Amino acid sequence: MKFFNPFFCVSAYLFSAYVTTAVVVNTNVIKDIDLTKPLITDTIRIVVTNKIEDSANDKPIDKYSYFIEPRIFDKINEIQAAEIKTGNPLKISSNGFNEKWNAYEFFVHFASPLNLGEKISIKIYTSYFEPLSPQPNEIALNEKAFFKWTGNAYVFLPYSTLKQKTVIKLPSSNIASYNNTLAPVSVKNQEITYGPYIDVLPHFKAPVTLYFHMERTQIYIERFTRKATVSHFSNVFGIDDYTNIINANPKLASFSRVEYLISNYRGGVKNAVGKLSLNIPSDAKNVYFTDMIGNISSSEISKSTKPNMKLLKLTPRFPILSGWKFSCNYGYDSSLSNFLKFDKSSNTYNLKVQAYPDPIETAIKEYELSIVLPEGAKNIKYNIPFLTESVTITKEFSFLDFSGRPKILIRKLNVDPMTLNDVVVSYTYSNLQLLVKPIIAAGLIFLIAFACSIISSFEVTLTKINAKSSKNKN
Amino acid sequence: MEESKKLYLLKITILLLISVTAISSRLFSVLRYESIIHEFDPWFNYRTTQYLVNNGFYEFWNWFDSKSWYPLGRVVGGTLFPGIMVTSATIYKILDKIGLHVDIRDVCVFLAPVFSSLTAIATYLITNEVQDSIAGLFAAAFMGVAPGYISRSVAGSYDNEGIAIFLLVFTFYLWLKSVRTGSMFYSCMTALFYFYMVSAWGGYVFIINMIPLHVFTLLLMGRYNNDIYVSYSTFYVIGTLASMQIPFVGFQPTFTSEHMASLGTFGLLQIFAFANYLNSMIPQQHFRNIFRTFLMAIIAAMFMVLFYLTSTKKIAPWTGRFYSLWDTGYAKIHVPIIASVSEHQPTAWSQFFMDLNILMWLFPVGLYFIFQKLTDSQIFLILYAVLGSYFAGVMVRLILTLTPIVCILSGIGASEFYKVFLNFKESAPKDSDESNKKPNTEPQQQKKELKKKVSAQNIKSSKKSTKPNSPFDPFTKSIHLFVVSVVTLMLIMFQIHSTWVTSNAYSSPSVVLASYDQKGNKIIIDDFREAYNWLTHNTKEDSKIMSWWDYGYQLAGLANRTTLVDNNTWNNTHIATMAKIFAADEETGYEIVNTLDVDYLLVVYGGILGYSGDDINKFLWMIRIGQGVYPNDLREEKFYDSNGNYNIGDNASPAMRSSIMHKLTYYRVSDFVGVDGMDRARQQKVPSKVTLDYFEEVFTSSNWMVRLYKPKSPDILGRSPPKSI
Known part of the structure; x- marks a missing residue:
């Protein structure tokens, strides 16, 4: 119209x-x-x-x-x-x-x-x-x-x-x-x-x-994906986020490092995103901050106002000025036992997954959450407290996987981050599964050694070459 | 257990330890920085590997890359050595199949260290083939840590040399084995690995000249036998046919000068074989006369034909890079683009010392021992030593091909030395028993001891037979002890030196720099990636970025943008045009920039940090390269000030001050460092006033290292931007 x-x-x-x-x-x-x-x-x-x-x-x-x-x-x-x-x-x-x-x-x-x-x-x-x-x-x-x-x-x-x-x-x-x-x-x-x-x-x-x-800088996230990986074997709950931040303010007509430095010195640059801060569990380790071309060395961890949390501050490679874009990956491993509860009566595991990092408050155009459960998890049920575009369960193959890990893939468009509350997943899992991988790995090594010993006992030459005699040693 | 089995196990353990040392000493850069591809060329290899993994082999083979050499493009599949990409893609696929899902980047980063451990093992094999296993273990240990090889094979330096040196050594090993045994199986294996080498590195030319030279020398020395005939004929035919399968090589083996020696030797060998056959038929005296004249005539005729074909251009003449191997001054005059690369410069003596250290002295010792008993294989090593030394002296980067032979001969030298001086008859057995039980914390130390033990045992057995009873007097014994300990100390020093050199000189990714602040904290300077990443996110996907060719591969690999020139340097004119733009005044440059459809210009400036490898320091080479193509537009002397100095400040020559390179580099720098500010890369004052009319700054990285500009767009009526007075 x-x-x-x-x-x-x-x-x-x-x-x-x-x-x-x-x-x-x-x-x-x-x-x-x-x-x-x-x-x-x-x-x-x-x-x-x-x-x-x-x-x-x-x-x-x-x-x-x-x-x-x-x-x-x-x-x-x-x-x-x-x-x-x-x-x-x-x-x-x-x-x-x-x-x-x-x-x-x-x-x-x-x-x-x-x-x-x-x-x-x-x-x-x-x-x-x-x-x-x-x-x-x-x-x-x-x-x-x-x-x-x-x-x-x-x-x-x-x-x-x-x-x-x-x-x-x-x-x-x-x-x-x-x-x-x-x-x-x-x-x-x-x-x-x-x-x-x-x-x-x-x-x-x-x-x-x-x-x-508008005084506030208009930023939004074009695509946000979070991958939560559960490992019973190492008691690790891994989080890997990808985010693509767009500063949707008017485009910068021209950039001048000198002017940027001067205004930064005078108390900040307008219409810019300098840092992203988010709360991560206080026992988070192996924290990384990378993008498609490698590590970004400008991140720091400080105290958070929230209990049992610490604050991860990420500084992008370059300040996200008016009209600029940036994308990055970050993630960490934290102890699984803080998120996973075992229910003895029903013999199921209940996993709580934080759907979105706190406290980033920008609209998201495309949101994707995948929860990767350990290989052999069965009877998967989930409770998603927000509207979704689609929820699918697929398989993912990671280190030494043979039957694949079940992956719950949740998609949503045009998301208000305030509505993204914790997702709860329940599943059953036998502890015997923990033994499968070491046994397979040990078996493979044994097989290789066995094959080697068999091959070495074969005679490959048609006629025996007397190597020692023709080698000019003395 | 039997003695021999024990020794066998011990050798395997030592070799394993050497492999571990070889790999771990190359990991400095990963520990210090991250798992990242280094420098310039590896970025291209990495990009093509990614393409191969994502699109499959046939797409890769037919890949026309429109993102480089804009607007010409590049037929990538036909202009590269695919060996390294195929190797890492295969490893990646295999790991993926067996359930180890690793990043292709990590495969690329760790390929060179893994192959260097294989090189150490190949060095053991070749030395064991020529001499004995003790020398082999020494040689392998040297090869594992020699800085001359580490310089090209640290983690992240994903370049052809990373796998090519292994192939070089292993091909030579197979060749020597096939010559010794006369086994067609081994010569086929030689040809196969030669093919692998051809697919991996342009340095295969060294093999295809080295092996014929060996054969030719053996013929001259009258050592012709059927084994040589079988192995060379098999190797040459299969190897050449196989090498022609690589599109980049194609029919070159049939018409280029580099390959003529091998063809000639092949022909000569056939004549020799024929003569040999005749020899068994005709009486000796007649035969000699016939044969001599015949041979002379043939050789003369062959040279005449070769000369004729070369002069009539039927056979492609030697390329510039090869001429510069004979005449070090050649490149500087005729092909400045080759001379402008620092790794093509003649080698300084200090470089030899830095890369080979004590091996430089052990090398002649080994050569001496080799001369003692001249077998076919040992002749090969001598030839290799001579040629390798010559080439290494001519070009810095060819120290790489010298390193294996230096390690082999040093291994032989060291082992022979220890054989003589470690002959303590009484203490030998006790020693070996003790060191077996002793738990040792330092692997290096342990290795040395194990080695000593092996040699001691060997001596024990060998000496017993030759000199059954000649007891040492205490004085001789103490001299022995002293000499052994001094030499051992020197070998330990060599290890320390290698580690030091690796850590300080060869482990910088050069994409990322490190510096230390006043408190001693490490600061990562990441300006290159900052700017490349900015380009990725904030420019259109089809933007054309103009820069000096050094940054072409990185721009394509890191920023994923179209470049005009890159490190492939196949089109000198195009590169000279870049030089012309950078050296031109704004008005002229703006015109060419617009005709070439350039969207952004990238310059590297190190004056704020004191980084000397920046564009202003490369500017003279740019002018020299441009001068070769545009002699009327570019004159080197115009860019020197009135005193003949290379000046960038207010006293710089008018041509310098009005050049685009100078303007883009120093635009608004004086606003930042002050009017009296210094350019820390050149220790000169920065120019106080730089105007820019036709270009505008779009990005400058946080330490000013990378500056990006775009040409101002013409106005609605198509007029150029106004010029300030």
């Missing part, structure tokens, strides 16, 4: 009035858009009324239609609906792509059908990952970064609305420009309110563009 045409919309509505019968009327709609968090959140509070419009069609209403733009659809982290009064969640189902409105349609199912003249207040919450686009595209080293946000001043709904308003919460009160023609518009600190608008037609849209400053 880039090229918005109000006339088109209105005529479309008139046309549609003959096709569908709008029996729902929104008495009051408030939309809150929050741009201050890693993920953008939309909260719409609606008072829905089943109102007589066409007496021939006076059935009770059991669902409410809701549209999401294709631009956002791919970036959704989660979409929830709830009844405001009781707080009960409502079921949402997808109705696929609606070509007429060029948007994806969802149905919010009411707990009980809405009879004629009844009212219900519902809340639809959507969070999605969409970095704000920088405007202008290029800035100097310490220049203020401005961003652009485009959206709809109205709430795009397929029903007519008596009263509605849109509240947009911006990251700072430094607003360069906003559409003020769509009166009434009010600005209060960080918030811009469009509306309240009275008697709005269905499917009504009016684009607004906001330009504002």
Whole structure:
């Protein structure tokens, strides 16, 4: 809906009035858009009324239609609906792509059908990952970064609305420009309110563009993978993380080491990420910090404010300045017994896996967690306390593996790191498995020695060469 | 247990200890830095190995690399020696199959140390073949730790030489064995390992000239026999056919001068064999006359043909690198690109001492003993010693080919020496019993003792038969004791020296540097990887990076970006064009840079850290190389100041000051170090004002070592950026 045409919309509505019968009327709609968090959140509070419009069609209403733009659809982290009064969640189902409105349609199912003249207040919450686009595209080293946000001043709904308003919460009160023609518009600190608008037609849209400053550096992680490896044999719980950090601020027009040094000396460079800090278990050892070309020697470990933790500080190879990218691997081994509990009654092991390092708080575009269990683990069950795109169990072959280790692979797109809570995996494992590898390795060495002794006892030459006699020794 | 079995076990133990020593003394760099590929060429080998592992052999064989030599590209499969890549890929695959999943990088890093332990064993075999097992053990021990070889085979130096020296020694061993036994099996094995050598290193030419020379010498000495005929004919035919399977070698064995000696010898040997056959048919007197004239005529004719073919270019003339082996001044005048590489310089005496230390004195001793009883194999060693010494004197890096023979002869020298001086008749048996029981903590010490014991036992048995009773008087005994202890001490010193040299001179990856602060803490200087990694993350994938050729392989391997020139140096003109750009003024350079589609320019500057291998110090060589192709645009003397000095400061010559190299290097440096700041790599004042109109800085690493620029894009109307006055 880039090229918005109000006339088109209105005529479309008139046309549609003959096709569908709008029996729902929104008495009051408030939309809150929050741009201050890693993920953008939309909260719409609606008072829905089943109102007589066409007496021939006076059935009770059991669902409410809701549209999401294709631009956002791919970036959704989660979409929830709830009844405001009781707080009960409502079921949402997808109705696929609606070509007429060029948007994806969802149905919010009411707990009980809405009879004629009844009212219900519902809340639809959507969070999605969409970095704000920088405007202008290029800035100097310490220049203020401005961003652009485009959206709809109205709430795009397929029903007519008596009263509605849109509240947009911006990251700072430094607003360069906003559409003020769509009166009434009010600005209060960080918030811009469009509306309240009275008697709005269905499917009504009016684009607004906001330009504002953001003090915090906009960074996100394009891909984060964590691999947790369990080894009963050495009592080690290994963590290996890969992260690809993107500074999504405006691009740096040109870099000058001199200017960078000066501003660093004067108290810090704007729009830059200097260090990443994360808490790791206090018994973590073999800590490493590498990237695709080898070791990065600038990491340190210090005390953490959290109990039983220490703080790992990672300094990237180069400061991640405005518009720059960086990727790295880091990891450590810690004692398995702190994460693994054996349940005697059910004879199972319960493993707790931290899904995301604490306290990195940036949105993640692609998240992947793989948990590698020891070879021979059976009856694998898992409890994942967040939404996932897919969970698969595959095999992985590592050192001296013959049947392969079971690997739980969890994938998720557009993630808010705050929702990534600990994953619990339970499995059964026989301690006899611990003996398999040493026996196989010993057997192989024995076989090699045996083969050698057999080969050496064979005579390979056809005719015996008397080597000693022809060797000119004396 | 029987005596011989005990000795056998002892030898195996000693060899194992030598192998362990050989490997572990090469691990300094891994312990000090990390498991990383070193220097320049290994990065190419590493990159191609990765390609081989990921894409399979046929893709690798047909690989056209469009990421190097932009816009020309490079047919990688046909222009490299695939031996080392195939070796490590095979090892990787085997380890993977048996369930040991290691990183291909680790295979590459540890390949050279593992092969050096094999080299030590091969040295034992060849010395044992020529002399005896005690000399063999000495030679193996020397080979394991000789700095001349370590310099090319530390962990991470993933280069052809890493496996080629093993192949060289082992091929020679098989050759000597086949000559001695006349066994076709061994000559086939020789040919096979020769093929492996051809696939691994350009230095195979040494083998294909060394072996014919050996045969030719044997013929001249009248030592012709059927064994030689069988082994050489088999070796030459199979070896040559096999070597032609490597695309980079192709048909070279049929038409290049380097291979003509082997062909000639092959022909000569056939004539000899024929003559020998005739000899058994015709009476002696007639035969001699016939044979002499015939031989002379043949040799003369062959030389004439060779001369004719060479002069008419039917046979490819010697390449520049080979000419520089005869005339050390040749390269400097004709092929500056060869002379500009430090490892192609003539060797200084101190280098010999540093790389071979005490072996330099033991080497002639061994040579002396070899001359005592001239067998076919020993003649070979003498020839090798002579040629190896000559080549090592001409080119620094050929100390590498000298090292094996020095170790072999030193081993022989040392063992003969100990045989004479360790002859304490009374104490010998007691000694051997004691050292067997004594638990020894130091492996090196233990090895020495074991060795002594072996020799003592050997002497015991040999001397008993020759001189049954000649008791030593105390004076002679004490002299013996003194001499033995002094020489042993020197050998221990050699070991210490080798470790010291390895640790201090040969274990730096050169991609990563280390320095120490005032408190003595180690600081890792990682500017190269900082900049390369920046390029990987923050430039477009198809960006073209221009730099001097030294950094080409690293840019491709570490930053994964397209380069214009690299360490392959196959196209001199292209390299000279880079030199022309760096030496040109901004306006001219900007034009060429745009025609070549360059996105970024990389210069290395060591003035802040005092790193002397930077681009400004290489700049004169760039100009010399560029001058050969663009004599009208580049003049070396223009870049010296009025006093004829190489100056970079405010007194530098106008050409120097306006050159792109100078500008890119010193742009804004004086803002950082101050107007009176010093360039620590050259101990000169930095220029106070450097302007830059056509290029802009995009990145500079934290210690200013790597600086990246991009040419400013022309404006909307296609006009060049404005020039400041």
